[in-house]
Amino acid sequence: MMSAADGVRPMRADARRNRERILLVARAAFAERGVGCSLDDIARQARVGPGTLYRHFPSREALLDAAMAGWVDDVCASGAAILAEADDPLEAVRRWFSRLLDHVLVHKGASAMVAAMGDPSSPLYASCSRIREANETVLSTAGDTGRLRAGVEPDPVARLVLGICALAGDVGMPRGEAEAMLEIVHRGVTR
Amino acid sequence: MMSAADGVRPMRADARRNRERILLVARAAFAERGVGCSLDDIARQARVGPGTLYRHFPSREALLDAAMAGWVDDVCASGAAILAEADDPLEAVRRWFSRLLDHVLVHKGASAMVAAMGDPSSPLYASCSRIREANETVLSTAGDTGRLRAGVEPDPVARLVLGICALAGDVGMPRGEAEAMLEIVHRGVTR
């Protein structure tokens, strides 16, 4: 458990406001212009100096992680919800893939997450791992019912699905094409 | 048929030499530092002014396409060779995926090709289409023997396999992980 006594001193009010404004602008900028967009622009739009952006987020990845935290929460919660609702575990897997695609197509940044999956030093690693765990839960439920192929490891599947979502988001692929790819993966892992 | 009379006038000798030197340097640079590496560096290493690079290759994609032409030739020829050698069409599909991975892991640039697949105006579109055709040939041979799942379209498969290769190349993924993903796709399209 954390508390104020652990050294998590509250930020000065203006710093907190700046931080929030940067995040708000960054989320919109990443979604509209992609995760490679100019950080200077973000700082300008948030009406702070470039140094202020760097003080709060020392790297593009750090900013990316903070900006994505919200939808990563949502998508992980979706995983649990899908399992609870669906009666067919195979359909649950399909819905899980599709939900992941939904989020990535809007918010982008999945390519950075895939890159971070193998790199514990990345600021995105924690978010990455949360998605990986959600994926593991959905898949293992299907596995327990015997509907998964033998020898299917959840992590390559997570990488693959995230990778497809990343590709679709970065390239601006029509949704249907991305779905077709996910369907191939679905057939490849289930029986 | 093309001939000198069609307006394909020969280049001046120094221009031809410069062009070749730029391509030689570019191939090494893309392979070592990735397809996003500095074009200024390439010009410097090839000992030409930046303007000369732009005269020969008006965009990064144009340079990329010229630099990749060689291995695209090779990989397409591989497709035919694999079909001729292999007795099992399923094994041929597997080998085809694997061969594509080999080339991309060395030369990079597959992400740009995936992006170009849906964009006929891209300088990479022609190379892209050649790979797509090779893929179509290998897959349809397997399809003729009834070893392909019903409703499998070759193009989404091409995009998917190229996409995985691109991901593996860009992220520096261990070969085994990429193979694991390709195996899932293989199971997804065959029976």
Added chain:
DNA sequence: ACCTGAACACCGTTCAAGT
């Protein structure tokens, strides 16, 4: 016809000076 290299605009990053 082709090459050169200076020039420009833009971007990420740092840091001394301020409050």
Added chain:
DNA sequence: ACCTGAACACCGTTCAAGT
């Protein structure tokens, strides 16, 4: 403690001047 904005290095791109 935090912010500002000037400064620096780097890169893509253009173009006037040369041969």
